[in-house]
Amino acid sequence: MAHRHTESPLNPLPPVIIALFVVIVGVEAAFSLGARGLVGGPEAVGWRLEALQRFSFSGNILGWMIDTGQYPPEHLLRFFSYPFVHGNFTHALFAGVMLLALGKMVAEALGPARTLAILAASTFGGALAYGVLLATPVPLIGAFPPIYGLIGAFTYLLWLRLGQVGGQQVRAFSLIGILLGIQLLFGLLFGGGLDWVADLGGFASGFALTILLVPGGWQRLRDRLRQR
Structure with a gap:
């Protein structure tokens, strides 16, 4: 009984998600x-700009690598550092x-290792979509492509769950639809970039990889598509 009283009513966050959040x-x-000059001295004012130059993903650099056949490690790192x-x-x-x-929802369903794999794949997939589909000099930064990868994983898991209970599986895509609609609205009202292409690439990568990671997921999807 004493053990039950000491248990937390909330499941702890996976360490891998906490670590990424802390970073x-x-x-x-x-x-x-x-x-603001509170740490690092005078040169700290330029830390963000320096990081943008070294770690952001650039479609122009991707084009240069493809054209020249050269793939320096410091540029390949950009696929995962942005x-x-x-x-x-x-x-x-x-x-x-x-x-x-x-991250908590996906890790509870798939485990931390698979969640980390989804984050890595959607980070790469988002950058690849941004670099291949767009011709923009604006660099890609921010964690939203891998976050959309988690949304893709959650969407597939919800799609499976709705199928098991006889629900309308198209409802599983409502979250991504709402988020993209909000992005479009904000872009029209306040102006915005083309980051949504990377977000959509991250979503597709997370969704596709989750199909492979869930036991029998690919077969279930094929069966469902054949029924249609």
Whole structure:
């Protein structure tokens, strides 16, 4: 009985999600404090700009690598480093909160190792979509492509669940539809970039990989498509 009283009513967050959150918020805190001259000395004012130059993903650099056949490690790193650089503190905080919420749900269903694989695949997939489908000099930064990868994983899991209970499986895609609609609205009202292409690439990567990671997922999807 004493053991039951000491148990937490909430499931703890997976360590991998906590670690990623700490890195995202920690990096942003260093940039924000450095810009205000509170840490790092005078050179800290340029930390964010330096990080943007070194770790953001660039479609132009991807084009250069493809054209020349050269793939330096410092440029390949950009496929996975851009989620840790954000435009400002609000951008990073919002991404961190969404990472905690979605990461917890996906990790509870699939486990931390599969969740990390989804994050890595959607980070790469988002950057690849951004670099291949767009011709823009604007670099890609921020953790939203891998977060959309978690949304893709959650969407597939919900799709399976609705199928098991006889629900309308199309409802599983309501979350991604709402989020993309909000992005479009904000873009029309306040102006916005083309980051949604990377977000959609991250979503597709997370959704596709989850099909492979869930036992029997690919077969169930094929059976469902054949029925239609």
